[in-house]
Amino acid sequence: MKFSDEISEARERGAPIVALETTILSHGMPYPQNLETGREIERIVREAGALPATIAVLDGEIHIGLDTKQLEHVASAPMLKLGRGDLAYAVAKGADGATTVAATAHCAAIAGIRVFATGGIGGVHRGAESTMDVSGDLDTLASTRIAVVCAGAKAILDLPKTLEALETRSVPVVGYRTSEFPAFWSRSSGVPLSLRADSAQEIAAMIDAQEALGLHGAVVVANPIPPDDEIPAQELEHDIDAATAEAGAARITGKALTPWLLDRLFTRTEGRTLRANVALVRSNARLAAEVAVSLRDRASSVRAGARRSTPPQP
Numbered sequence: 001m002k003f004s005d006e007i008s009e010a011r012e013r014g015a016p017i018v019a020l021e022t023t024i025l026s027h028g029m030p031y032p033q034n035l036e037t038g039r040e041i042e043r044i045v046r047e048a049g050a051l052p053a054t055i056a057v058l059d060g061e062i063h064i065g066l067d068t069k070q071l072e073h074v075a076s077a078p079m080l081k082l083g084r085g086d087l088a089y090a091v092a093k094g095a096d097g098a099t100t101v102a103a104t105a106h107c108a109a110i111a112g113i114r115v116f117a118t119g120g121i122g123g124v125h126r127g128a129e130s131t132m133d134v135s136g137d138l139d140t141l142a143s144t145r146i147a148v149v150c151a152g153a154k155a156i157l158d159l160p161k162t163l164e165a166l167e168t169r170s171v172p173v174v175g176y177r178t179s180e181f182p183a184f185w186s187r188s189s190g191v192p193l194s195l196r197a198d199s200a201q202e203i204a205a206m207i208d209a210q211e212a213l214g215l216h217g218a219v220v221v222a223n224p225i226p227p228d229d230e231i232p233a234q235e236l237e238h239d240i241d242a243a244t245a246e247a248g249a250a251r252i253t254g255k256a257l258t259p260w261l262l263d264r265l266f267t268r269t270e271g272r273t274l275r276a277n278v279a280l281v282r283s284n285a286r287l288a289a290e291v292a293v294s295l296r297d298r299a300s301s302v303r304a305g306a307r308r309s310t311p312p313q314p
Contacts, residue, residue: 001111004065007053011112014299016050016292019064019108019116019146024281026079026098027259028119029274035075037278041285042071045117048289053113055104057082060094064111074098081255083136101148102140105218109146114207114295116146117288119281120154120184121220123162125257126244133253134165141218142169147207149221149288151280152182152189155233156240156261159189166220173220174206176287182224185276186233193222200287204294223287229279231272239268 003011010017020041025034042052054066056074063070073096080097082090084106090097099107101118108116122135135157141148153162163181166173173181174195183189197203207219224230243264252260265273 001062007065010051016296018045018288019113020054021104022056022098023100044285045289050289050292057090057097101137109144115292117149117285123153123157126158141171147219149284152222155184176223185231187224200290200294225280
């Protein structure tokens, strides 16, 4: 694992850091828009008071924080799509790879980063009762101590089953200013949430409580796409059903399925899904940075209180 100079220094002084994935750039968007988006997301994190730690595997090394040249390489060069189970292969082979939600969460957690911003998590695919296609994100979230800020799960999935699977794994899903599970490009899925937080400070308090209680899984923060950028679910459902049927007919499965469906939806919606995707990632990065700053402030308050309560030594 190799830290950029900026992230290494930030870890030493306890500065707020936000982890960012790279599959969304290498496999989710065309060049050069993916590079522009990657730069913009990092800028948003900085403007909100935190430092961006974009994660990728380059020449077999896990990089926590990328420089300008490395980010451009990720956006323009062929990259393996790395789940958590693929990390050892990429490291052993000396390969280049972009990290998915699961791989990024794992790398960030072992690097001591507490907050991670992404687009949408993976989950239970439609028709999983026959295909058994369930994202590895779910088990990673169950076993990895990190807060994941997302726009819910990708709308191409079975959202009720995904939420049920998270509940089975004791992964709390807290809606940010919503009591409904967001549907990625859409603010509403019709699936209710029992947990809600209305500020970054509330989310930070929950993360601290999760750790204090010895709970080792993630906290999923479901942040709906901004209202002006959403595509209402009822407008998308026909396209999602059609794209899913096309994937079945073409026997597209496994890791290839999600990027294939996203590409088909981009075509069917004349680019609307990509524009919405960029907007929701920006929103998630901003909230994640605010949460990271709140966690830093809470830790500073605890240390200050401890110093005040310590009696002077004779």
